[in-house]
Amino acid sequence: MSIQYAILGLLSWQPLTGYDIKKMFSDSTFLYWSGNNNQIYRTLVQLHKSGLVSREIQEQENLPDRKIYSITDKGSKVLRDWVLSEPQVPQLRHPFLIQLAWADQLTDNELENLLNRYQEELEMQLLMVKEQTERKKSFPDRSARExxxxxxxxxxxxxxxxxxxxxxxxLRKNLSA
Amino acid sequence: MSIQYAILGLLSWQPLTGYDIKKMFSDSTFLYWSGNNNQIYRTLVQLHKSGLVSREIQEQENLPDRKIYSITDKGSKVLRDWVLSEPQVPQLRHPFLIQLAWADQLTDNELENLLNRYQEELEMQLLMVKEQTERKKSFPDRSARExxxxxxxxxxxxxxxxxxxxxxxxLRKNLSA
DNA sequence: GTTGCCATGTAAGGTGTTACATGATTTA
DNA sequence: TAAATCATGTAACACCTTACATGGCAAC
Structure with missing residues (x-):
């Protein structure tokens, strides 16, 4: 799946600039792209070309013009079709498991150290996601179901x-058993 | 992380051909690459160029020569360094969550249908992984810790x-509540 | 007689990343 | 005075995927 549906989704709520979208991506865990310029601005141009979004240009002094994108009817339809399309199972890229797979060459100490570092990373991520959930102000509220x-x-x-x-x-228990 | 360490890891067990490696990738869930030719054969050439693997060529009649790759001492060192390197948290690409995020436009029936299809996909995957674990003959056994x-x-x-x-x-419970 | 296995490789393209580039305004 | 925010965009490249190409052998 490419980033385009995620962008269409965001625009289905409200008109946004590329810059807005970029921020929303980097503030969100579940919109899992890095939110880099290259992809977002290019995707917006493509969506515009295909008529899935419309664009209003607001001139500014001393700053680049703001290009405000809105979803079109056609875009809404495409988004709806995608939402109804075949769900994909999540794709998990788990390099740590690959590290573990060949970790038998390590001493017990080295292995323990590795596990500790992984645990720290996980705890940090967990904290971040929890904080994000608390804030969550970047997205507007909607219906009860939403x-x-x-x-x-x-x-x-x-x-x-x-x-x-x-x-x-x-895993620790298993190893020390 | 790129595929090269996974290949080095496989070679740390035993010498293999590109074809062997390709099969191991497509048989395995946790080696999460597709196991396509292009990447594997090119990576092997690169590893060979960098001196991380050595290559023995076995001629065959009427078939392309078998190129049997083995890990070198240098390769073993690089692998070990990587195994000890900073663990990365898993990267989860979860398009279904993005579908869900914009699923409020669906009727209750459509939404239920979507959840059903996702459940089926998950159950299939779970079965596959369990079977893989049962078989698991593609990889040799080693020490107790391994x-x-x-x-x-x-x-x-x-x-x-x-x-x-x-x-x-x-989620179902939450929605029906 | 078609499918699958063995064994190599190439072509083309999609998707994503980091870093570079500009330049004014606000905040610390 | 250094950094962050606003706002656009480009360059270069890393990584990965599907499909194409060859061709003999074995199995059903």
């Missing part, structure tokens, strides 16, 4: 890191 | 999909 959906999405990430910590604790 | 590490790695994937199913059930 609020449920959104809080369940945050919950998904929190559980992911929590479960990973549980798994890690079990 | 066996622990490997079974914990499989366990990580099984839990991931199981937890996702639990989360999905909770």
């Amino acid at each position: 609020n449920k959906l959104w809080s369940t999405i945050s919950e998904n990430w929190i559980r992911f890191y929590s479960n990973e910590l549980i798994w890690l604790a079990d | 066996n622990k590490l490997w079974s914990t790695i499989s366990e990580n994937w099984i839990r991931f999909y199981s937890n996702e199913l639990i989360w999905l059930a909770d």
Whole structure:
């Protein structure tokens, strides 16, 4: 899946500039792209070319013009079709498991050290996601059902890191047994 | 992280051809690359150029020569350094959450249908990972500690999909409440 | 007689990243 | 006076994927 549907989704709420979108990406965990300029600005141009978004240009003094993008009817339809399309299972890229796979060459101390460092990383991520959920002001509130959906999405990430910590604790137990 | 350390890891067990490696990738969940030719054969050439692997060529009649790659001392060192390097938190690409994020426009029926299809996908994946763990003959057994590490790695994937199913059930409860 | 396995490789393109570039305004 | 924010964009390249190409052998 490419970034374009995520952008269409954001625009389905409100008109935004590329800069706004970029910030929303980097503030959000579940919109998992880095939010780099290259991709966002190019995608917006493409969406505009395909008629899925419209563009209003606001001139500014001493700053580049603001280009405010809005979703079109066609864009809304494409978004809806995508939302109804075949759900994909999450893709997990887990380099740490690959490190572990060949970690038998390490001493017990080195291995323990590795596990400790991984645990720290996880705890940091978990904290970050929790904070994000608290703030969450970057996105507007909507219907009751939408609020449920959104809080369940945050919950998904929190559980992911929590479960990973549980798994890690079990790994320690298993190793020392 | 790129595919090269995974390949070095496989070669740290035994000499292999590109074709062998390709099969191991496509048989394995946690080596999460597609195992396509282009990447594997090119990476092997690069590893060879950098002196991290050596290559023995076995001629065959009527078939392309087998190129059997083995890890070198230098390669073993590089692998070890990588295993000891800073663990990275897993990268989760979860397009379904993005679908859900904009799913408020759907009717209750459409949403339920979407959740059902996602559940089916998850159950299929879970089955596949479990079967893989049962078979698991593609990789040789080693020390007791290594066996622990490997079974914990499989366990990580099984839990991931199981937890996702639990989360999905909770989402249903939450929506109907 | 078609499918799958063995074994190599190439072509083309999609998707994503980091870093570079500009330049005024506000904040610490 | 250094950094962050606003706002656009480009360059270069890393990584990964699907599909194409060859061709013999074995199995069903």
